[in-house]
Amino acid sequence: MESGPILSARAPAGVSVLAPAIRGGERVLTPQALAFVADLERRFGPRRRQLLARRAGVQARLDAGERPGFLPETREIRESEWKVAEAPHDLRDRRVEITGPVDRKMIINALNSGANVFMADFEDSNSPTFANLVEGQANLQDAVRRSIRFVQPDTGKEYRLADRTATLVVRPRGWHLPERHVLVEGEPVSGSLFDFGLFLYHNASELIARGTGPYFYLPKLESRLEARLWNDVFVHAQEALGIPRGTIRATVLIETILAAFEMDEILWELREHSSGLNCGRWDYIFSFIKKFRADPAFVLPDRGLVTMDQGFLRDYSLLLVRTCHRRGAHAMGGMAAQIPIKGDPERNAAAIAKVRADKRREAEAGHDGTWVAHPGLVGVAREDFDRVLGARPNQLEILREDVKVGEKELLTVPAGPVTEAGLRANLEIGVRYLQAWLGGNGCVPIHNLMEDAATAEISRAQVWQWLHHGARLADGSRVDAPLVRRLLAEEVASIRRSLGAAPDPSAEHRLDLAAKLIEELATSPEMGDFLTLPAYPFILDLA
Numbered sequence: 001m002e003s004g005p006i007l008s009a010r011a012p013a014g015v016s017v018l019a020p021a022i023r024g025g026e027r028v029l030t031p032q033a034l035a036f037v038a039d040l041e042r043r044f045g046p047r048r049r050q051l052l053a054r055r056a057g058v059q060a061r062l063d064a065g066e067r068p069g070f071l072p073e074t075r076e077i078r079e080s081e082w083k084v085a086e087a088p089h090d091l092r093d094r095r096v097e098i099t100g101p102v103d104r105k106m107i108i109n110a111l112n113s114g115a116n117v118f119m120a121d122f123e124d125s126n127s128p129t130f131a132n133l134v135e136g137q138a139n140l141q142d143a144v145r146r147s148i149r150f151v152q153p154d155t156g157k158e159y160r161l162a163d164r165t166a167t168l169v170v171r172p173r174g175w176h177l178p179e180r181h182v183l184v185e186g187e188p189v190s191g192s193l194f195d196f197g198l199f200l201y202h203n204a205s206e207l208i209a210r211g212t213g214p215y216f217y218l219p220k221l222e223s224r225l226e227a228r229l230w231n232d233v234f235v236h237a238q239e240a241l242g243i244p245r246g247t248i249r250a251t252v253l254i255e256t257i258l259a260a261f262e263m264d265e266i267l268w269e270l271r272e273h274s275s276g277l278n279c280g281r282w283d284y285i286f287s288f289i290k291k292f293r294a295d296p297a298f299v300l301p302d303r304g305l306v307t308m309d310q311g312f313l314r315d316y317s318l319l320l321v322r323t324c325h326r327r328g329a330h331a332m333g334g335m336a337a338q339i340p341i342k343g344d345p346e347r348n349a350a351a352i353a354k355v356r357a358d359k360r361r362e363a364e365a366g367h368d369g370t371w372v373a374h375p376g377l378v379g380v381a382r383e384d385f386d387r388v389l390g391a392r393p394n395q396l397e398i399l400r401e402d403v404k405v406g407e408k409e410l411l412t413v414p415a416g417p418v419t420e421a422g423l424r425a426n427l428e429i430g431v432r433y434l435q436a437w438l439g440g441n442g443c444v445p446i447h448n449l450m451e452d453a454a455t456a457e458i459s460r461a462q463v464w465q466w467l468h469h470g471a472r473l474a475d476g477s478r479v480d481a482p483l484v485r486r487l488l489a490e491e492v493a494s495i496r497r498s499l500g501a502a503p504d505p506s507a508e509h510r511l512d513l514a515a516k517l518i519e520e521l522a523t524s525p526e527m528g529d530f531l532t533l534p535a536y537p538f539i540l541d542l543a
Contacts, residue, residue, distance in 0.1 A: 263319065
């Protein structure tokens with residue numbers, strides 16, 4: 001891929017943009033904004049790479065049998081009394097948050113959905129094509145300035161913002177992901193710093209002028225040191241842009257098993273910028289599989305049986321509430337993956353009932369809010385939180401001192417079988433999702449559940465775990481490579497039939513590529529760290 005002439009001419013010294021001109025690029029990829037991102041990369045990129053190398057070292061120790069625990073060197077932080085900064089006015093009531101990618105129609109619908117907060121996602125629900133990233137930044141610029149409009153091409157229906165909208169929060173990509181379209185001194189810039197830097201540079205002053213602020217969700221942190229890096233980025237960025245220290249606010253997703261042992265420490269590192277913690281349940285399940293991949297004692301049952309009401313998931317969510325409320329921070333619940341089912345009242349009622357039960361559990365456990373993936377579920381989620389919270393904006397006063405969760409509880413594996421149906425489902429979801437992701441869509445409804453990169457990671461990681469440890473299916477047969485390949489071929493054939501008699505050749509190509517990647521990841525001797533890393537270069541090629 002060659003540099004587009006317009007962007008190349010505008011890039012500051014030491015920065016290369018390896019992409020053709022993209023709609024919105026002229027106001028997103030300005031020389032000043034790119035210089036700001038490049039400064040972040042030069043200052044903080046080396047530490048990011050050191051921390052990624054540290055992750056690899058920790059994984060090697062876990063593979064050798066070491067188990068995580070609460071850190072003795074940070075005992076004083078856990079045992080002393082302190083609180084994070086008080087939440088800004090528009091982040092005090094977060095009882096329902098909606099999430100989704102940064103396409104134009106989604107942004108408008110989510111901001112108008114009646115949710116308290118909209119998390120605009122550059123991460124797991126966004127396929128990181130350069131067009132998606134740049135156009136997404138342009139869309140957010142328009143949303144912040146309330147000038148965003150969208151006209152549905154086939155109907156002419158116009159979408160625009162209502163008078164009252166949700167508070168905007170942005171999720172950049174995780175520390176592990178590069179942005180290969182933008183080079184600083186010949187090396188890819190961090191995807192995290194690219195997403196964060198562009199949004200902050202273009203919108204911080206406008207947000208402040210409108211009585212809000214630059215708010216973020218931080219994904220996939222594995223330690224307090226990674227939180228410290230983000231805090232240092234915030235401090236420098238605020239100084240560079242001349243905005244008050246503490247204006248940036250960040251909620252950290254606790255979606256790795258290692259971060260669960262450092263919740264106090266993560267809040268401490270970000271305390272002047274912290275807005276709380278969130279139960280990132282899907283990535284948390286994936287992390288549990290990945291971190292303990294070498295130990296057959298940690299083999300999980302079918303994905304549908306790994307629920308929030310048992311084992312390590314139940315106890316980590318309760319510990320998160322206790323930890324956050326002790327520190328004056330919001331404790332956010334997790335995502336409801338269900339979506340409304342049109343044309344089938346009975347199945348739709350069953351799906352809604354699952355959402356209600358999940359949100360009732362969260363509200364009664366002490367969470368201050370929750371996530372949904374579809375506007376049609378905002379009212380459903382709100383009902384139980386309204387019932388528990390009443391007129392209160394949150395329940396920070398519920399300290400949950402009754403919760404006693406230690407290292408054993410955080411490592412308790414839920415019971416249940418591994419079935420052929422579960423294996424087939426994982427293979428199908430992995431292939432269907434990756435096929436869509438390679439085509440630029442990172443948020444995919446499959447069998448009435450909203451799948452994103454996190455749920456696809458669970459699917460492919462479970463297949464690897466079951467195969468690697470020779471898990472027994474409910475009928476007594478063993479999961480091995482021939483079985484996985486046979487079932488994968490059958491699922492791919494079924495997906496191919498669904499493409500129709502005259503499928504789009506590009507869809508066929510993506511299906512073949514997705515199947516190949518899933519097979520390689522599932523049968524490799526070593527578990528890959530992330531599905532998106534080996535798949536990312538193919539986005540560049542297909543683009």
